[in-house]
Amino acid sequence: MTDTAPDPDARHAEKMKVMQASKAKIIAGKTGEKGLVAVHTGAGKGKTSAALGMVFRHIAHGMPVAVVQFIKAPDWETGEAILLRRFPDLATIEVMGEGFTWDTQDRARDIATAGRAWERARELIADDRHRLVLLDEINIALRYDYLPVDEVVRVLREERPDWKHVILTGRNAKPEIIEAADLVTEMTLVKHPFRQGIKAQKGIEF
Numbered sequence: 078m079t080d081t082a083p084d085p086d087a088r089h090a091e092k093m094k095v096m097q098a099s100k101a102k103i104i105a106g107k108t109g110e111k112g113l114v115a116v117h118t119g120a121g122k123g124k125t126s127a128a129l130g131m132v133f134r135h136i137a138h139g140m141p142v143a144v145v146q147f148i149k150a151p152d153w154e155t156g157e158a159i160l161l162r163r164f165p166d167l168a169t170i171e172v173m174g175e176g177f178t179w180d181t182q183d184r185a186r187d188i189a190t191a192g193r194a195w196e197r198a199r200e201l202i203a204d205d206r207h208r209l210v211l212l213d214e215i216n217i218a219l220r221y222d223y224l225p226v227d228e229v230v231r232v233l234r235e236e237r238p239d240w241k242h243v244i245l246t247g248r249n250a251k252p253e254i255i256e257a258a259d260l261v262t263e264m265t266l267v268k269h270p271f272r273q274g275i276k277a278q279k280g281i282e283f
Contacts, residue, residue, distance in 0.1 A: 101207075113239040113259040114233050118216055118250035121264030125142040128211050128244045129157050136167050140208040143169040143201040147194045147247075150176045155283040169207065173199050174214075184221075191223035202237050209242040217246025219254065230257045 115131075117124035135142045149155060151172045159166040173194035175181055195218075203211045218224050227267075230253050237243060245254060255261050277283060 093246070093282075107241070111259075112237065112239055112243070114237075114257055115242065115244045115260040115262070116216075116250050116254055116258040117244065117246045117257075117262050118248055119263035119265055120248055121266040122269060123264050124246040124248070125157075125213055127262065127264075128213070128246050131242070131244060132161075132168075132209060134159075134166055135209050139167065141169070141206050142209045143171070143207040145171045145194055145198045145201065145210045146174055146213040147176065147191060147218050148174040150174050153283060156280060160275060161267055169201065171201075173197065186190050187218075187221070188223045191218040194218075195224050199236065200230055202232060202241065202243060205238065206243065207241070209244070211244045212246070214247040214252065215245050216250045218247075219251050220249045222249070226251050226253045230254065233257050 084155060115128075117128055129144075132142050132144060144157070146158075149158075149172055153172070153176075155172075158170050158172055161170040171194070173190065175186070175190050181187055195215075198210065198212055198215070201207055215224070215229070219226050219229065233243060234257060245258075250261075272279075
């Protein structure tokens, strides 16, 4: 008698068939739809980049978006700001920071700057136009207590329309923010070129 080895292609096809049926059953049970609060945090790179991916998806589908940048300054001319300004009918970009806290070295000034950005963010969160609002690096302002976290959570829960998505980025997201979120992603640092003496580069970091 000759043993016939199982056909790996046939085994794979059968396995995928079972998996397809299982996934279809799971997906069929997911019928809800709502505006999400998403948090991108962690020490790894890519928090804002991932959030901008969602921003550009909205634009591609013709849905208005708004971006409020809490740390980046108007004179930085980041790639995302340049690109978003090419879609004035769909994108609102508010670059309202003054740079890193170690550059300003003025806590009162940083608090005032964060406060102005937050007031604009509240307007955009509450309006009936923008489908998604990105609060870029707001977690940094919250980390240093430039903004009251309880107020931010209250606005997300009480002033945000049910259909609107809000994304909060920045490392060290506070527990209250994580608790209020529907989706939380933590970027883990494994390697970074900065540690090899490579500076921030156009098109990668900004």
